[in-house]
Amino acid sequence: MSLTEVSAVCTDRVILDRWHPISALAETTPVPQRTQLLGAAIAHRRVGDPEPEVWLVDDAETPDAGPPLPVLVRYGYVWTSLGDPIDLFEIPEFDEPDRRRLNAGSIHVATSAPRAVENFLDLGHFPYVHTGLLGAEPHTEVTEYDVDIVDGEIWATRCQFFQPQAAQNASGGQMTQYTYRVPHPYCVLLYKSCAIDPTRRDTIGLFLQATSPETCRAHNFLCMVDEESTDTQLRRFQQLIFGQDKPILENQQPKRLPLDPRVETPIRADKSAITYRRWLTELGVRYAVVPAD
Amino acid sequence: MPTPPDTAWYPVARSDDAPARHIFHGQLLSQELAVWRADDGFVNVWQNRCLHRGVRLTVGDNDGGELVCRYHGWRYANRSGGCTYIPAHPADAPAQTICNTVFPSVERFGLIWTTLGSDGEPPLVDTLEGASEFGLRPLPVNAPADVVLDHLGSYRFAPAGALTGDPAVRVAGIGDASIELVSTADGHESAAVFFVQPVDAARCVIRGVLAATPGEALAIPVLRHHNHRLSVLRDRIESSVVGHPPGASPAPAARADERSVVPADRAGLHHVRVGRRWDEADGIVGFALEPIEGQLPAFQPGAHIDVHLPNGLVRQYSLTNGPGQTRHYLLAVKREPQSSGGSSYLHESLAEGDELHVSAPRNNFPLRRDVTRTLLIAGGIGITPLVSMAHALSHAGLEHELHYFARGPEHLAFATEIDRLSTRLITHLGLSPEATGVALRTMVADPGPDTQIYVCGPGPLIQATRDAAAAAGWPDQAVHFEYFANPTVLDQSSSFEVSLARSALTVSVPAGRTILEVLRDHGIAVPASCQQGACGTCSTRVLEGEPAHQDVYLNDSEHRAGDAMMICVSRSHSDRLVLDI
């Protein structure tokens, strides 16, 4: 299979011409590891510093060699592309020296990447899916928030939701503030009021590797202001949260995100999801979605 | 055998696959199903997909009256599948159009049957009619239904009394998707009917039913016998289709889109019959209205319906139903002394068996369920919407108390019903207006941070509650009320102009006529119901001008905001109003 044949797997130019995450840098090894991107078999290996190698596995007989693919190391992840990638988005907080930066896990999910993005943008499920952690009944209201497109990215601001225990030593619930950002069709970030320093915000990201139109690997990116917790504690909490989302995501039908607003029943609380679906339509994304037309 | 039609009735589960509070995952012709039994025994067969974001309902909760989606807690009603509550927006009643795709269901021969079509009923099988039927274990087979039906004709089994004998088996009948076999050996005879449920184009389930239950000692050996023989048959069928790739499953079977389990006439009205009528309390009669065909649309606590009486009058009554009580609409009607033919007709003339038409439920008095404490305050017949709320709050396990003002104990309605709920009921009997005021002030003395008040009853009681709550510092948004009638003496003396922004029309409203009447004269249809500023149906956005409110629907801050008005009663302080019509 040559590069042009790969394009036959995913013909969506908008998606081909992007950087996609394929592994946490810390998890690459000198021994080649195989994975999948947009339906194509690829592999990567670490070859000394700094850049790993990524190649297309075009012949199952020789998985350890194949046409090279572009490589970018950013935010602790290895990114590659099957096309001619446009610049990757910026995360300014990543460069703040006192931040904890880590991959909290790369988890396979049997649903499309956009379904996972939309779930990450969603506040209303906190009391039902993350009971006692991010939300609790009867505090279920999603109050109005703002959604805007700024420099080609979606920003949802003034989001807030009742959190039963916002920090380990907090007693009683409080409203926690969130800001969401979608800078890439398959990547989403959130900024959350930080328990330790009210003037700063924790940054949590979900970078989806669309392995096929109906499957993905979710790379959980953390960039926190937290001197107390160990890496293991931070990872555990994020994996606990994502582990609660995974069975819901895998029970959504259809797996590809329907972009026609009439296929599902959006409500006011879904403003960011409504914007996300329209934004994908306007970008012309067709991979891993059910297009509106 | 030809492929059975997609619109036929098929079994999709055994009756005991749907025990209380459980949700069974079924599939018919590629359509995934959520099969669940409500506490009243009704078996629901629904499309297995939440309307909101497509999550399978089978991963949700059956709370006995409603199905609750696992993702955002949307609630869907027993029978109609209508959405009753969207927790992200607790102050709003969900639109009537948010209704799940519901398939008809019938239990017969120990099986749950449904159809993706709209008509008819499951097959009648004489052999099984009135029999003490005995269900075999369902057997999934990886082969198309027509192939399975062909092979079933050659199925060999022994009668219950002679399992080791050498049986003679004959085909006694063939249905669309079933076959009836009779086995005889050593003077014993057993009849069995095998129904084939097509799961998709390449898979089905054989559901066998014996016409007689074997004696206790034989039950297990008979089950084993069939399990064994049917597995052999399955292997034979599956090897016969090897090399015939099943092919991709077809798209989910086409559904008749015009099909609805909630039939309504062209005016959107539902045809009902008085199933039961009873005396609820002194001067109060209860009615249960049941659908003549299909199911009734879903309702939420606080909802009311328009009742179209045979004498031509239309009256509004609150539903007193609790969640999941969807077999009929329950009303309680007080005989009004100055009745102009509404309540007096219901009291004197409406009898069990009578038929009438009702509207779909509307809700101007929705109940928030995102607070930790709820105060319900009822005066007289104002109890009706609050009973429905008490049911819902009890069902949800939310703390609440119900203060019930009435003239005397003989006037208390629903006493035994409320007694069965977790509601803290406090009655206030025979109080003077002054004593009522004192009681109300005590009740609302302490505006809790997470508490809401719902009040319904005579105008003066509602006004007194609102005044007492305002004086105690309750925000307007925490005090919800529903008037049955507008006690305001309407002033119709002003005259002014109304411009309709969207219709590009300006009309003048003279003294003595309402905005609504003048608009109707100009052929502009505006929805309205009570026409006395109580029900909120004619609520209209005000773009310019200062409305002179005379309704009792909006609260004080909404009146002050001046961006909405009830055009059936309210008028204008300014010379001109611009409305969003």
Ligand code: FES
């Ligand atoms: S998907 Fe069912 S409530 Fe949101």
Ligand SMILES: [Fe+2]
């Ligand atoms: Fe989540």
